[in-house]
Amino acid sequence: MERTILHCDCNAFYVSVETLLDPTLAEGPSAVCGDPESRRGIILAKNEKAKAFGVQTAETIWQARRKCPDLRLVAPHRSEYVKYSRRCNELYLQYTDLVDPFGIDESFLDVTGTAHLFGTGEQIADELRRRMRVEVGLTISVGVSFNRAFAKLGSDYKKPDGTTVFSRGNYKDKVWPLPVSALLYVGRHALDKLSRLGVYTIGDLAVCDPAFLHGVFGKMGDTLLCYARGEDDEPVRPFYEEREVKSVGNSMTFAHNLVGEDECRMGLTALCDNVGRRLRRHGLVCQTVQLGIRDPEFRNRSRQVTLERPTNSTRALIDISMALLRAHWQPGRPIRLLSVTAANLLPEAQSCEQLSLFDAAEARQAREKQRRLDRTVDALRERFGDQSVVFAHSVKKEDKEKEENKP
Secondary structure, three states, X not given: OOOOEEEEEEOXXXXXXXXXXXXXXXXXXXXXXXXXXXXXXXXXXXXXXXXXXXXXXXXXHHHHHHHOOOOEEEOOOHHHHHHHHHHHHXXXXXXXXXXXXXXXXXXXXXXXXXXXXXXXXXXXXXHHHHHHHHHHOOOEEEEEXXXXXXXXXXXXXXXXXXXXXXXXOOHHHHOOOOEHHHOOOOOHHHHHHHHHOOOOEHHHHHOOOHHHHHHHHOHHHHHHHHHHOOOOOOOXXXXXXXXXXXXXXXXEEXXXXXXXHHHHHHHHHHHHHHHHHHHHHHOEEEEEEEEEEEOOOOOEEEEEEEEEEEEOOHHHHHHHHHHHHHHHOOOOOOEXXXXXXXXXXXXXXXXXXXXXXXXXXXXXXXXXXXXXXXXXXXXXXXXXXXXXOOOHHHOOHHHHHHHHOOO
């Protein structure tokens, strides 16, 4: 049986939710952003009136205001976004239990098995759009196709509040002329490579030699070719299926550039504290630590190391991240953003340490002491709040000096 897959994407989700909270935002150009007074501020979402001025998602606040001086900015209300995301998925679940969230504002639906109850994929899409407007107050764009990749393309094809059907009978005429950048997982680096190869449209990609693409992109080349040819057979997972945690990471854009080892250690300590705690909460350890760095010119660098001994120790994560930073970043160069990601995860119970004659007793004792410390800190925070215990290195130097100088 031919599958019927829907991709439902909320239009300007953040700013739409904010407008439900404050309807006056609809009166002019508005956008959701971080703190307007700090360099953390970027545009997270904008309404159609702001879009008309050329305001773009992910650009800095000063760039957006240069285009639209009257742009009204609001800070995000993340708890509200979670609440409305849940309401959207509750609506989708009335049509199928195969609802696979692909982010806070979009989900895949497989309605193959319920079409006899609710109609064709296009009919279900139109009904979902109507009910979303009336019952939730948001608008969605819906792509309908026989696979996930083309359904995702469809939801981007007609915005806002539109339904697009890509079928086996029309996809070569409608999908293949689209720019290859529209295809799922074609990011900036992949797009640069494809452009150099003369691949500009999805149709160009679809007729590429498989062995050649694999040689250039590896397994990702196989995936992209599969998507372009309409051969994607990835299933839509049940909504209530337990999700496997594949990585745990955190990133931070700093209010001012970090310069020098002390400031970098402060930033990494805060990130590793968060990552370590989440690993322990899930009962996991990591075998790989990845460090991401962005400089003030928005150039990115990423480095990683595979560990001899899996860990979820906050102290170990800090030391490993600092070692990566020292090895791959010139001292004194400013840093705008840092990220730490724990990958290649294992259940903690399955990662028993292999003791050897060369593994000093002192080292084992130190690791056990650190484990007890981490568990104690986690327990205190669970009981008294996140700020009840903080690492000294995560506190700004001037804050520590103020504390020390108190009478």
